[in-house]
Structure formats: structure tokens, C-alpha cells
Amino acid sequence: MNKNNLLLETIKTLRAHNIKVSKKKGQHFLVSSNLLKREIDYSEIQSSDTVLEIGAGLGTLTKVLAEKAKKVFAIEMDHKLLQVLKDKLSIFNNVEIISGDALKLEFPPTQKIVSNIPYSISSPLTFKILSAKYERAVLTYQLEFAERLIAKPGTKNYGRITVGVYYKAEVKLLERIPRTAFYPPPKVESAMVMLKPKPPPFAPLNEKTFFEIVRFLFMHPNKKAKHGVRYYLKSKNNKDFKLTNLEPLSKILEKRVRYLTPSEINKIADILISEYE
Numbered sequence: 566m567n568k569n570n571l572l573l574e575t576i577k578t579l580r581a582h583n584i585k586v587s588k589k590k591g592q593h594f595l596v597s598s599n600l601l602k603r604e605i606d607y608s609e610i611q612s613s614d615t616v617l618e619i620g621a622g623l624g625t626l627t628k629v630l631a632e633k634a635k636k637v638f639a640i641e642m643d644h645k646l647l648q649v650l651k652d653k654l655s656i657f658n659n660v661e662i663i664s665g666d667a668l669k670l671e672f673p674p675t676q677k678i679v680s681n682i683p684y685s686i687s688s689p690l691t692f693k694i695l696s697a698k699y700e701r702a703v704l705t706y707q708l709e710f711a712e713r714l715i716a717k718p719g720t721k722n723y724g725r726i727t728v729g730v731y732y733k734a735e736v737k738l739l740e741r742i743p744r745t746a747f748y749p750p751p752k753v754e755s756a757m758v759m760l761k762p763k764p765p766p767f768a769p770l771n772e773k774t775f776f777e778i779v780r781f782l783f784m785h786p787n788k789k790a791k792h793g794v795r796y797y798l799k800s801k802n803n804k805d806f807k808l809t810n811l812e813p814l815s816k817i818l819e820k821r822v823r824y825l826t827p828s829e830i831n832k833i834a835d836i837l838i839s840e841y842e
């Protein structure tokens with residue numbers, strides 16, 4: 566199906582089911598068959614693969630995934646779209662439609678995660694994907710968010726999500742996507758990204774605490790790291806905190822948070838864990 570056909574088909578389906586597109590739910594439906602084809606190619610789906618799709622929408626991507634994979638889990642939260650999905654996908658016996666909020670559901674372990682995700686939940690959804698069991702994820706994001714995933718320390722897009730991704734996955738920006746690839750077109754450009762799990766680049770004494778400290782530090786990315794550390798210890802009701810306890814870190818603690826490399830953050834976390842936990 567060429568792009569115009571997919572666009573016409575999408576508009577027709579929305580009209581036929583009297584569906585008003587919800588901005589809040591990030592409903593922008595894929596209408597570029599070329600992009601659809603490349604998304605499938607990047608995913609390298611094998612006939613033995615199970616695949617998870619988050620936000621299946623009108624099932625455009627789901628249908629092609631079902632033709633290629635052994636099994637597809639398709640999550641969608643919008644009741645009207647769920648009805649369309651059930652009708653459209655009833656010819657496949659390898660698709661399991663899961664009704665609900667992707668942020669609240671437990672993800673089934675799958676080889677692949679392939680999704681044009683709702684942009685409004687990019688950050689929590691990415692953290693959830695990073696903790697899921699998968700081999701390769703091909704995802705579309707807002708371009709600006711995709712750039713955050715690959716940002717270098719000290720640049721404007723560097724933040725908590727960058728550190729999370731750096732720690733858990735290999736990340737590759739595959740291509741930029743014009744607004745017209747979706748209907749209705751989103752306000753900004755998008756980008757397709759590939760994530761592959763990788764072994765952590767360093768070994769925190771306590772991974773959970775490491776991520777908690779990352780979260781605290783990036784609440785104030787422009788403040789010096791020592792302030793973030795203070796907030797963190799305060800949140801733990803730690804009254805014995807003295808910067809002198811952290812002498813080996815004195816140089817790092819004087820840096821602004823957004824200039825800290827993931828490994829410097831790990832140094833902070835390790836000393837805090839060994840001093841205070």
C-alpha cells in the first residue's frame with residue numbers, strides 16, 4: 566500500500582468508527598508505507614520471534630508484525646481503537662491484544678519491541694523498556710527526545726534518560742522522520758531509534774541507589790553536584806552528612822550536574838553507598 570492509500574485507509578477507518586483522534590493519548594497514526602517497511606527491516610523479525618508493540622492504534626504496524634513473527638503482543642489503552650484492532654486482527658491467530666495502560670502492565674518477555682510510541686509517555690516508557698526482557702527495540706520518538714538518548718555530557722539534551730540508556734543499552738538513531746509520515750501530523754519531527762541491551766559499563770555497589778542518585782542529581786542539572794548530594798541525603802533523613810566525608814570526590818562535586826559523566830555519577834553513588842548505607 567503506498568503512502569496515500571495508507572493515509573486514505575486511516576482516515577476512512579477513523580470516520581467509519583467515529584473516532585476523534587486524542588492528542589492527550591498521543592494518537593498519530595503511521596501513514597507512510599516506506600517507513601513501515603524500514604521499521605520492519607530494522608527490527609529484523611524472524612519467524613520464531615515474539616514481538617511487543619506498545620500503542621497499537623489502528624493496527625497498521627501490528628498487521629505487518631503478525632505476518633512476520635511467531636507471536637505479537639499488542640498493547641492499546643483506547644477502547645474505540647481496541648474495537649478496531651479486534652476486528653482488523655481477527656484473521657490472525659498469533660496476535661494477543663492487551664487492553665490497558667502500558668505503564669501499568671507487566672511486559673511479556675519478547676525478542677523484539679517495535680512501536681510508534683505515544684510521545685507523552687516517552688520517558689517513563691523508555692525506563693520501563695530498559696528494564697524489560699528484549700533483544701532489540703525499534704521505536705519512534707519525537708526527534709528532540711531521541712537526541713536526549715544519545716546526548717553527550719555538557720550538551721543541552723544530556724539528562725537522566727541519557728544516563729539510564731547509556732547504562733543499559735546500545736542506542737542508535739536510525740533516521741529522522743518527517744511530520745507527514747503520521748496522521749494527524751505531530752507538531753515536530755520524529756526519529757526512529759534502535760535499542761539493544763548491553764552489559765553495564767561499570768558496576769555500582771547498589772544499582773537501585775545509583776539510579777535514585779541519578780534522579781536526584783538531575784532534578785537540578787545546572788546546580789553543582791554537591792547540592793544534589795545534599796538533597797539526596799536529606800531525603801534519606803541523613804543528618805550526619807559532611808562534605809568532608811566525600812573528600813575523594815571534591816573535584817567531581819564542584820562540577821555542575823549536567824557535566825558529570827555516567828561514570829562520575831557512579832563514583833558519587835559508590836561513595837555515598839559505602840559511607841551512608
Ligand code: SAM
Nearest residue numbers: 590593594595620621622641642666667681683
Ligand atoms: N501504532 C500505531 C501506528 O503506528 O499507527 C499508533 C501509534 S500512536 C503514536 C500511539 C498509540 O498509543 C495510540 O494508539 C494511543 O491510543 C496509544 N496509547 C497512548 N497512551 C498509551 C498507554 N499509556 N498505554 C497503551 N497505549 C497507549
